[in-house]
Amino acid sequence: MTLSRRTLIAGAAVAAGGALVATPATASAADASYGGNLRGTMDYAIAKLRAVAPTVTAFPTGTKFEKYTTAADGSWVGGFWPGQLWMAYLYTNDDSFKQLAESWALKLAPRQTQNTDHDLGFLFTPSWVTAFRLTGETSWRDGALVAAGELIKRFNEKGQFIRAWGALGTPANAGRMIIDTMMNLDLLCWAAKVTGDSRYQDVAVAHAKTAARYMVRPDNTTCHVFDFDPDTGAPIGQNTVQGYSATSCWSRGQSWGVYGFARMFHRTGDRAFLDVSRRLADWTIQHITDDYIPVWDYRSPLAPYDVKDSSAATVNAAGMLDLAKLTGNPRYEAAALRFLDALGRSCLTTRSARADAILARGTRNRPAEDGVEIGLPYADYYLMEAILRVLRPDRATLALDI
Numbered sequence: 001m002t003l004s005r006r007t008l009i010a011g012a013a014v015a016a017g018g019a020l021v022a023t024p025a026t027a028s029a030a031d032a033s034y035g036g037n038l039r040g041t042m043d044y045a046i047a048k049l050r051a052v053a054p055t056v057t058a059f060p061t062g063t064k065f066e067k068y069t070t071a072a073d074g075s076w077v078g079g080f081w082p083g084q085l086w087m088a089y090l091y092t093n094d095d096s097f098k099q100l101a102e103s104w105a106l107k108l109a110p111r112q113t114q115n116t117d118h119d120l121g122f123l124f125t126p127s128w129v130t131a132f133r134l135t136g137e138t139s140w141r142d143g144a145l146v147a148a149g150e151l152i153k154r155f156n157e158k159g160q161f162i163r164a165w166g167a168l169g170t171p172a173n174a175g176r177m178i179i180d181t182m183m184n185l186d187l188l189c190w191a192a193k194v195t196g197d198s199r200y201q202d203v204a205v206a207h208a209k210t211a212a213r214y215m216v217r218p219d220n221t222t223c224h225v226f227d228f229d230p231d232t233g234a235p236i237g238q239n240t241v242q243g244y245s246a247t248s249c250w251s252r253g254q255s256w257g258v259y260g261f262a263r264m265f266h267r268t269g270d271r272a273f274l275d276v277s278r279r280l281a282d283w284t285i286q287h288i289t290d291d292y293i294p295v296w297d298y299r300s301p302l303a304p305y306d307v308k309d310s311s312a313a314t315v316n317a318a319g320m321l322d323l324a325k326l327t328g329n330p331r332y333e334a335a336a337l338r339f340l341d342a343l344g345r346s347c348l349t350t351r352s353a354r355a356d357a358i359l360a361r362g363t364r365n366r367p368a369e370d371g372v373e374i375g376l377p378y379a380d381y382y383l384m385e386a387i388l389r390v391l392r393p394d395r396a397t398l399a400l401d402i
Contacts, residue, residue, distance in 0.1 A: 085100045111123050158230075159177075159235075179222050208261065244299060244300045244366075254284055255284070256315060262274065313342065316336070340387060
């Protein structure tokens with residue numbers, strides 16, 4: 001049963017970790033939805049970060065037996081750790097989180113010019129761009145612009161796409177684009193805005209149009225990978241690495257599309273991007289299971305009983321909140337709240353005394369048996385981002401420019 005926002009405005013206190021926590025007047029009307037589960041979830045996330053952050057010595061990349069696995073350089077997920085700390089700072093106004101976020105973001109500085117994949121947006125948007133927006137310090141802006149400059153070098157003019165993987169000039173994967181890159185385009189739109197140089201946004205728009213043409217199917221599902229001839233730009237066909245098959249629908253990829261195309265409409269005003277985001281979101285809402293935690297691939301032969309991916313739920317929640325704001329359609333907000341409620345009820349690590357991550361049940365790469373139902377830094381980041389959008393939209397806007 002779906003309740004309206006007005007109906008969901010309940011009392012002024014909610015249960016969180018067995019204690020009652022007062023609901024601030026600054027919270028949105030949705031704060032009390034689903035029995036106040038959102039506030040309890042965010043309070044748990046903050047408490048987890050307070051406990052775990054002082055023990056972290058390298059960038060978390062996932063978990064193994066509930067403890068963080070890490071990478072000194074951040075791998076492709078390094079931006080999500082300072083990103084979580086920025087979300088915690090915005091929610092609590094505690095300067096200790098700000099100091100940690102800045103310290104960890106600085107550790108990513110060597111990655112600005114390491115042009116080996118498309119993930120420069122994942123690395124520098126939630127860390128350095130957020131730092132610039134919140135502090136105004138130009139060093140953050142300048143570093144993120146270096147990364148954006150490297151990202152546009154990956155643009156294949158013939159095929160009109162950003163190359164996903166591999167160092168420039170190397171043949172392997174030279175003609176490969178992936179749906180994940182939709183989330184890296186916001187770095188380029190930001191760069192265009194702060195510099196006045198349209199080249200950045202021109203590349204973002206071209207890539208998004210190519211993705212809409214080749215990666216979004218007529219049935220409103222997405223492929224993970226699309227291959228082109230890198231020399232001529234001629235399309236070859238759909239493929240996958242992390243999905244079940246080339247014709248299946250990898251759930252996190254679908255959510256990258258929902259969020260990424262919505263954000264491209266927000267940055268450009270091109271309604272074609274909004275239409276794509278809505279189509280992907282509508283399909284997701286129609287096909288999600290009652291528990292609102294997606295299986296790792298919607299078309300897995302074992303679906304709906306296959307392993308889950310909580311990270312797909314968190315990205316869906318954030319993306320559909322974007323859609324709700326952009327369209328005024330309450331359906332998308334209702335779906336986002338259901339994703340967040342489900343995450344709080346069935347995916348938090350509350351029952352484990354040893355867990356480092358906020359969420360469990362994230363699946364990184366099921367075909368490779370690499371990280372099946374574990375904790376993932378991007379799952380935790382997008383959970384916090386989405387809840388901040390609901391509980392403190394004023395603070396979320398400062399970081400996300402929405």
